[in-house]
Amino acid sequence: MVELDRADIALLRAMQKNNRLTSEELAGVVHLSPTACQRRLRRLRSEGVIEGDVSIVSPKAVGRHVTMIVMVSLERERADIVDRFKAAIRNTREVMMGFYVTGDADFMLVVTARDMEDYEQFTRRFFYENHDIKGFKTMVVMDRLKASFAIPIEA
Amino acid sequence: MVELDRADIALLRAMQKNNRLTSEELAGVVHLSPTACQRRLRRLRSEGVIEGDVSIVSPKAVGRHVTMIVMVSLERERADIVDRFKAAIRNTREVMMGFYVTGDADFMLVVTARDMEDYEQFTRRFFYENHDIKGFKTMVVMDRLKASFAIPIEA
DNA sequence: AGTGAAATTTATCTAAC
């Protein structure tokens, strides 16, 4: 774990909300010079504290009108089966997020689809044709309250 | 829904991966001039197709070593109770994501914590002291496979 | 070490077409 001082934390907090701020704007927030802000950001990126910088696209605006939470159980929790399913997740664009978990299910997926029919087709392709899968349970997302990757950062 | 042509889609795809590309780099990707790329991005932002631009911070790098998926059931699914819980989600930094869902549970949360003890304390504060909550089920995340907001964007 | 100021390089914005 990397050492982070107050300025780093202030920078990360700001950049998690909006990474298009100029270094001058950032300087105002963290009370350092623009140059210092840029240097710190470069360091944070090279050290992997900042993993990436992305635009957040509205699913609805690009025609993905439904989002599902899917809990998936595998037939057996054998390493090769788990790895195969992980690969399937990575290669499937409809799966926006995938978590390998302990507990009632083996995987939690967030899946987007154009509509319900589209989701139906997806389940046929992705679940029913996969013999490693014991079962899955779908929950329809009615409201996305937080879908940011904002992580609480403390001093 | 906004009309998007091939260039818009190419722009969105690129910006979902990396929004720090210069307009010249983008121009190379979408085969337009840098100015055209900037104009399109400005439009996509003003129309809300691009909801925001953020840095992705590594949870581990900032000391959040554990991630949990929590399925929450409310005592009653009454509008005011649901709204109150939505507000609680929004105001709670540990909750990285929150979805209001249909099905077995009422909410699905992604929660980060420094460690298990920290998560314990969180559950006490957030769940046990809240009388609107019937129950919750925690799944420990062993592997984050996809935790991006990359949405499949099609022509 | 890490900081800040000024000069340089680079990118973005504002036209004009």
Place this chain on the structure above:
DNA sequence: GTTAGATAAATTTCACT
């Protein structure tokens, strides 16, 4: 939609604490 010039920002250099 493009190209070119003006504006603004990021980067580098360097002196300082």
